[in-house]
Amino acid sequence: MSAVLVVHGGAWAIPEELAQASVDGVKTAAREGSSVLRSGGSAMAAVEAAVRALEDNAVFNAGHGATLNIDGEVELDAMIMDGKTLASGAVSSVKDIANPVSLARAVMEKTSHAMLTGRGANLFAESIGFSTVPADSLVSEFERKEWELRKKYMKGVAEDFKLKLAHDTVGAVALDCAGNVACATSTGGIRNKMVGRVGDSPIIGCGGYADNLIGAVSCTGHGESILKVTLARLILSHIERGKSVSEASQLSLQTMGDRVQGAGGAIVVSPSGEWAATFTTERMAWAAVEHDVLWFGLEPNEKQKEMLHQ
Secondary structure, eight states: OOOEEEEEEEEEOOOHHHHHHHHHHHHHHHHHHHHHHHTTOOHHHHHHHHHHHHHTOTTSSSSTTOOOOTTSOOOEEEEEEETTTOOEEEEEEEOSOSOHHHHHHHHHHHSSOSEEEHHHHHHHHHHTTOOOOOGGGGOOHHHHHHHHHHHHHOOSHHHHHHTTOOOOOEEEEEEOTTSOEEEEEEEOOOTTOOTTOOOSTTSBTTTEEEETTTEEEEEEEOHHHHHHHTHHHHHHHHHHTTOOHHHHHHHHHHHHHHHHOOOEEEEEEOTTSOEEEEESSSEEEEEEEETTEEEEESSTTOOEEEETTO
16 A cells, blocks of 8 residues: 655635745645655654644644734634544634644544534643643734734625635645545634634534545635535545545535535545545645655646655
């Protein structure tokens, strides 16, 4: 079984000034995750490592670089799922946590629950000695400027989506050498969101899903739209009916566009190692590693490659 890892840095109208850094960031995260797989690590460990790399990069809307809510605060959501056991862990509206994906994994492994939210999630983090960071350290200069601009000239989140300025989610999917799949998704949500708003990212079956019998998915895009169509599970249902991972992704994103006028993207890997990175927004930074090849792209239908060890 050949291991595969795919990551995305969010599907949105990525501005030119962030384009190269976004591509570089997903390539770095893909290398991080694939190095875990190459050393015999599990798909779970690989997606966590890849998403942590994205959360640590202020270019992306997760962990460092997260968007600010209407009160100018960072509230973070994340999930992780094991395709072998269907175990999952998620956190929502957590504060002062640099790597919510790792806290989500701790919820999965150290509690009898699937999701913890807000104060409860932070209390759990404190109880297990999970490190916190100053809130301001998670806010990038780019985000602070954008938030101030939107606060001054716009009413809220609707305009950001209409103008395609919404800054989005990160995620990873992986297949390891043992044939297990896993997914992880992490986000800072939508700029100027209401306090306590939770989108699709931490919701199992919407922001992500993993099942060894079908595959693993991580989604990105307009959270409320993704929730309405349970996008991750919708993609996997098409695969169950015999569609390729690419066809399943395209059909599901088209359904979301037709039914609820939502745009977004998804990365998928099947138990056989077939994978896809698909989106209906202007751009999505993504990267994938299979064998010794690193694939990556940003524009629609773009698929570049380089050798992993060059």
